[in-house]
Structure formats: C-alpha cells, structure tokens
Amino acid sequence: MIKRLIPASILLTLVLAPAFRAGQQRQLDVPYVPTKYPVVDEMLKMADIQKSDLVYDLGCGDGRLVIGAAQKYGARGIGYDIDPERIKESLENAQKAGVANLVKFYEQDLFTADFHEASVMTLYLLTSVNLKLRPKMLKELKPGTRIVSHNFGMGEWRPDQSSTVMIDDISHEVYLWIIPANVSGTWAWTAGKPEVKGEMDVQQVFQQITPTFKIDGRAAAAREVSLKGDHLRFVLDLPLRGGTAPAAFEAKVGGQSLTGTVTLQDGGRDVVWEWKAQRRPGTQKPIDSDADKYGPRFGLKAPAKIIY
Numbered sequence: 231m232i233k234r235l236i237p238a239s240i241l242l243t244l245v246l247a248p249a250f251r252a253g254q255q256r257q258l259d260v261p262y263v264p265t266k267y268p269v270v271d272e273m274l275k276m277a278d279i280q281k282s283d284l285v286y287d288l289g290c291g292d293g294r295l296v297i298g299a300a301q302k303y304g305a306r307g308i309g310y311d312i313d314p315e316r317i318k319e320s321l322e323n324a325q326k327a328g329v330a331n332l333v334k335f336y337e338q339d340l341f342t343a344d345f346h347e348a349s350v351m352t353l354y355l356l357t358s359v360n361l362k363l364r365p366k367m368l369k370e371l372k373p374g375t376r377i378v379s380h381n382f383g384m385g386e387w388r389p390d391q392s393s394t395v396m397i398d399d400i401s402h403e404v405y406l407w408i409i410p411a412n413v414s415g416t417w418a419w420t421a422g423k424p425e426v427k428g429e430m431d432v433q434q435v436f437q438q439i440t441p442t443f444k445i446d447g448r449a450a451a452a453r454e455v456s457l458k459g460d461h462l463r464f465v466l467d468l469p470l471r472g473g474t475a476p477a478a479f480e481a482k483v484g485g486q487s488l489t490g491t492v493t494l495q496d497g498g499r500d501v502v503w504e505w506k507a508q509r510r511p512g513t514q515k516p517i518d519s520d521a522d523k524y525g526p527r528f529g530l531k532a533p534a535k536i537i538y
C-alpha cells in the first residue's frame with residue numbers, strides 16, 4: 231500500500247485564515263494548533279533539556295512544552311501567549327501536572343518578551359514569524375542556547391540537527407539550532423614555548439565559519455573546524471623542530487578573547503599548551519549580515535497566511 235505523507239506544516243496553513251479570537255483586540259500571529267505529544271517528546275529530547283535549563287515557549291498554547299520539560303526533566307519554564315484562554319489552560323495544566331512551582335505563564339505578545347535568561351527556546355510558529363524573531367534571538371540569546379522548532383525553519387539559517395516524527399501518516403519536522411558565538415574578524419594569537427605567533431581571520435555566517443591562518447607570516451589551512459555555541463575547535467599543522475605537527479586547537483569564546491588549549495605530539499609525547507587569542511578591534515561583523523548570500527531570501531514582513 232502506498233501511504234500519502236502529508237507534512238504537518240500544510241495542515242497548519244489550512245487553519246491559518248481567521249486568526250482572531252472573539253472579542254480579541256490583537257490578531258494572533260499564529261493560530262492555536264497544539265503540538266502532538268510524540269512531537270513534544272522529540273523536541274525536548276533534541277534540545278537535550280537538563281534540570282538546570284530555563285525553557286521559553288513563545289506562543290505556549292496550553293503550556294504542554296514547558297510543562298513537559300518540567301515534568302520529565304525537572305527544568306524551569308516560562309510560557310508566553312497573547313490569548314488569555316491559553317494562559318488560563320496552561321496554569322490549570324501546570325497545577326494538574328504538579329509542576330506549578332517550576333513554570334510561569336504570561337499573557338504577553340511574544341515579540342515583547344525579554345529572551346536573555348532562556349537557555350532553551352521552543353517554537354511552533356511560522357517561518358515568517360521565526361524570521362521576524364531571528365535578529366532578536368541572535369542578539370539576546372546566549373551562545374549555546376538551543377532553539378527547537380516544530381515544522382518551521384529560520385530561512386537561510388540552517389538547523390544544526392533535524393528529525394521527522396510520523397503520526398498517522400503525517401510527517402512532523404523537528405529542527406534544532408544552537409546559538410553560535412560571534413567569532414568573526416581577525417584574531418592575533420600566541421601558543422606554546424618557544425612561543426608560536428599566529429593570526430586567524432574568520433568569515434562567519436550563523437554557525438558556519440571559514441577561518442584562514444597565518445603562522446609566522448605564512449599561510450596555513452585548518453581542518454575539522456567546528457563552532458558549537460561558544461566552543462571553537464579545529465586542527466592546524468604547526469611548525470615544530472624544523473617540521474610540522476598536527477595540533478588540535480580548542481577554545482571558549484569570551485567576548486573579544488579566546489582562551490583554550492593546543493594539543494599536539496612532540497617527540498612522541500602528548501603536549502598541551504595554553505592558547506590565547508585577542509580580536510583586533512573593529513574587525514567583528516554581525517553573523518547574519520551576509521545571510522542572503524547563503525540561501526534563498528525570505529521576506530521578513532510576510533503576512534501570517536504565507537508560509538514556507
């Protein structure tokens with residue numbers, strides 16, 4: 231038997247047209263469609279929720295995502311919804327689930343919420359709404375914060391991970407993004423004894439980075455480059471005793487400095503050096519400024535009924 235697979239994003243499109251509730255002043259940016267529980271489970275799993283997390287659900291509906299995170303993982307949560315009916319349901323559901331001490335719900339427009347404290351953000355909105363939120367997320371969320379979205383993407387910002395949950399022949403996509411630290415610009419660095427001096431120039435679009443290096447004035451190429459949150463890694467061949475040695479660089483990004491280690495083999499022994507880098511003033515760039523070079527353009531002001 232051939233099964234027809236219907237993406238759940240299409241179903242949300244079909245219910246989009248009248249997004250007003252009776253007597254309501256402000257139009258909903260997204261209608262109320264709850265995320266099904268198997269998808270809730272997958273979103274929380276993909277976000278790797280820990281007890282120490284503070285989970286924000288923007289447009290929280292009946293509160294199931296933050297309540298689930300509190301029940302299953304002991305995490306704290308905050309839900310925002312503009313619809314008072316949803317907030318009432320969320321508060322009742324939190325009481326019933328016995329997690330009212332861990333979660334809070336606010337009747338508030340999600341665009342006016344302050345994101346700084348969140349360590350996980352859950353979304354079941356629309357691509358147009360995600361795109362409107364994207365600059366605010368990149369500005370306010372700390373590097374390493376996980377964002378999981380049900381069905382809807384972030385335009386040119388490709389997810390770090392994705393999966394599909396099938397429910398009754400309907401496919402639901404789950405996407406994960408990890409807020410990257412901004413490592414763009416030119417960095418001067420030193421490592422080891424005798425000291426090796428280098429320069430690293432980084433082009434960055436979201437979490438994708440392309441670093442180029444100069445060591446003692448000579449160009450060098452890195453491999454195995456990765457940036458996950460504020461954790462930067464790569465392997466670079468370093469000049470050592472007349473030859474070169476592959477060296478694994480690892481560092482934490484902290485504002486305008488990088489602090490970490492370089493691990494390499496010297497004379498058959500593992501050696502770990504300190505690695506410090508400082509960004510040259512004025513070389514940092516916004517990480518979404520070149521985004522349109524890397525994928526399709528999306529209108530930021532698309533009305534809610536146009537999706538994908």
Ligand SMILES: C[S@@+](CC[C@H](N)C(=O)[O-])C[C@H]1O[C@@H](n2cnc3c(N)ncnc32)[C@H](O)[C@@H]1O
Pocket residue numbers: 257258259260261262263264265287288289290291292293294295310311312313316338339340341353354355380
């Ligand atoms: C598709 S539902 C998702 C509900 C819940 N997050 C879930 O996944 O089950 C979208 C929710 O966003 C809320 N919403 C729409 N526009 C909003 C806005 N501007 N501010 C806050 N909430 C909003 C709706 O009331 C609705 O509950």
